Amino acid sequence: MKIKIMGTIVQNNFLDKFFPNGKTSVYGIIGNPISHSVSPYMQTQAFLKLKxxxxYVPFEVQRGDISQVINSLKTLNIKGINVTVPYKEVILPYLDEIDQDALNIGSVNTIKIENKIARGFNTDAPGFILALKEENISVKNKNVIILGAGGTAxxxxxxxxKEKxxxxxxxxxxxxxxxxxxxxLKKYGNIKSYPLKNExxxxxxxxxxxxxNTTSIGLKKDDPPLFNYNFLKENKNLVVVDVIYFLTPLLKKAQEFSLKTIDG
Structure with a gap:
């Protein structure tokens, strides 16, 4: 018999054998807030399709509890987690090993736990470049505005x-x-900071x-705009990217001006 779970058709005997039982591997994501994340749906659906x-489950962690997270994950034999705001930087001191690029960046978004060793990686960086290349966008010799100054930024x-x-x-x-x-980061190239002001x-x-946009502005419907989005029309060749998963007000306004847009 076939049944549907999270939009995926699976054989009932597959569920009897695999989902879930004492051998089910647990992965997840930590952050605060975390209810907006679509990662649990996407990742679990992928597990189902691939049998x-x-x-993959969400864990909303309070700021005061972040020091306990890694030991808790090890104790529960959780295989790995993704890390989202606001913990990409503050989680570093609690890891056993950190990938060199993640060390250079100073933040992690992926933690693999194996043999009680927690290793941190940053896949934001290579994943972002891959997303741009899929849209035939090169960053070489380009001027880039980054909104925000957190771990993702x-x-x-x-x-x-690094990509010039x-x-x-x-x-x-x-x-x-x-x-x-x-x-x-200035040792890697030309970077300059500015206050967030309209002019x-x-x-x-x-x-x-x-x-x-690497900030969380746009996650909530009542978020105020970061700046006057009508300024986007000043540059008809501008590519507008938002790391948030869906069509944010920033991206919507960019599309109104016929600009190329990419979401998270």
């Missing part, structure tokens, strides 16, 4: 500089945080090729 005996700025972007314009509400990020964004948009 892998595993599930650092990962993308790092890989963009001409300049990175790092824009953040807290200028001091952006400058700290600038200082950590500055308008000028930067005119001279840029790509604009990337």
């Amino acid at each position: 892998i005996n595993a599930i 650092k990962a993308l700025a790092y890989i963009l500089l 972007a001409k300049s990175i314009f790092l824009v953040n509400r807290t200028l001091e945080k952006a400058k700290k990020l600038e200082d950590s 500055i964004l308008k000028d930067l948009i005119k001279q840029s090729d790509i604009l990337i």
